[in-house]
Amino acid sequence: MTSYFIRRLLLVIPTFLGITLLVFAVTRVVPGGPIERAMNEALLAQTDSAQMIDMNSVAGAALSEDQLAELRAYYGFDKPWHESYVIWLGRVMQLDLGMSTRYTEPVWDIIKNRFPISIFYGITTLILTYAVCIPLGIAKALRHNSVFDNATSAVVFFGYALPGYVVAIALLTALASAWEWFPLGGFVSDNFDQLSTLDQAIDILYHATLPLIAYLAGSFAVMTFMVKNSLMDNLSSDYVRTAIAKGMPFKRAVFRHALRNSLIPVATSFGQLISVIISGSFLIEKIFNIDGFGLLGFESLVERDYPVVMGILVISSLLFLVGNILSDICVAIVDPRVKFGENGS
């Protein structure tokens, strides 16, 4: 089994190279980018003074050939893309993600600042999802087709059917704008640094309530039903009947025998959820003015801030790849039948 996981870890390398190579190549092909942005900026500066002149000639004249060449060299566009990729990769190996073309700050610093926010939302969402879905799924399986089961299904699917950003806007207009129960946005208050630790925690929760509801509204359906259906499968299985035939009360058979088997598919999803932690939803972040990963990624794409795009890609793809391996480890822990890499399986 150890050799299987070593092999899996080694496979991360080519997969990672593939992902970054592809995206790097795409950033070179699509129109726009820091050079054009610099040209536009120069153009805007000039059009103020020379208004009625033909646009092309102005753009050409805004920056001299020398200046353009200098810019290309600065951003690494003077070399063929594969050469630049190798240089970029070499820097990444030394944990240097480069400089943002938009903020002229190191990419790592920008990403680092967003980490606490995204990790807070990610982990809270993860914990709340498990904390609600597993007990709810169990209760629904045990009371299949009851009023409780049907009512909770309706609620869960209602949440699933509503897009998160719609929930976000509705909450914001009602609870934050009209009734002013919650702040309009942001991660913490402006005077956060002056608050005591307890007040700081309350302040974070106060700001986080509405975004969390928006994040969570749609996330219960899939896992709740995964738990419910797989528990129902296991409840009708022969070994649960065996347990009852041994003299075990039904309730105990559910928790001792059926439940563990039902959590195997849930364990499979664990690794994927880890990468969800940092992806976030840019729409919800935008609506609540939260400086998280989703918003950063979206804005840097729109602004053609390629070093940041690549930096986010490096971190999210690594998390995703490691998350997949973690899923496999989780499955191997809960299911003794799973023995990776032995007997050719």
Next chain:
Amino acid sequence: MAALLEVRGLRAGFDTDTGYIEVLDGVSFELAAGETLGLVGESGCGKSVSALSVMNLLPQPAGKITAGSIGFQNRDLVTLPKEEFHDVRGNRISMIFQEPMTALNPVHRVGNQIIEAVKLHEPNLSSAIARRRALEMLERVGIPAPDQRLKEYPHQLSGGMRQRVMIAMALTMQPDLLIADEPTTALDVTIQAQILDLLREMQRESGMAILFITHDLGVIAELCDRVTVMYAGCVVEQATVTQLFSTPRHPYTQGLLRSIPRLDATPKQPLTTIPGTVPALIDMPAGCRFRNRCLNAEDDCELRSPDLIHAAGRQIACHHPVAEVMP
């Protein structure tokens, strides 16, 4: 004969989307202490439903017993409260199932599953003693290297070994009655013979009664003292093994026995079958349920379903039984 288990007029069935379907139409049989009773009949005749009714293990919430009684050690299992049933199941009555592949929990160690059976009924027993009991049971059912097997998971054992584990688990509390629901159907013939030998040996040691459910008349002949033949939810004939095999009285029993391929028959002949098919549960004919396929059927078979009556040391439910001598 003081009966250990006495099933009287048992009616049971299932609620389905199209309504209630009755599977057992007044089943009666009894079993003396230490005796082995074979319950035989084709698929869907209600053998397993009868057995599951005794254990109160009918699939819930669809399955239910609507009438009749199941007497066991001065208790009626039909009306026994759920809490008291935990004390009967796995303790006084145990059950083994057809599919040893799925009857054990795949994610728990074999040893723990046996220890659990002990601890359920003797919660004050120390873990060490419970473990030793499990070990002894594995040894008794003939599992080699039981020490090591205790720590293994079900998927690491063969089908025959798993059925032995099931038997060990069922017998840890030395039950008075073992219900075996086609325990050898899923196994190879050689393993089948080993399991039957094991059951016989276990019975000799402990003196328990066995209710053996099968559609294999060969197994019945080998293991059982008496046989109850079921057809479409009814008991049609009940007799000792010798009586039944030498002189079957019910036309259905006779048909079953004739359907067994014989070594001394002329080779290359088509196998004898009973013409027609079993009537559907939702569309049971009035009168005798076997009359559509019966060679002896007459007009009165349609009017009244035959009662199970005692006749010359056996019980039979037929208006026109075949003569004592097998033609």
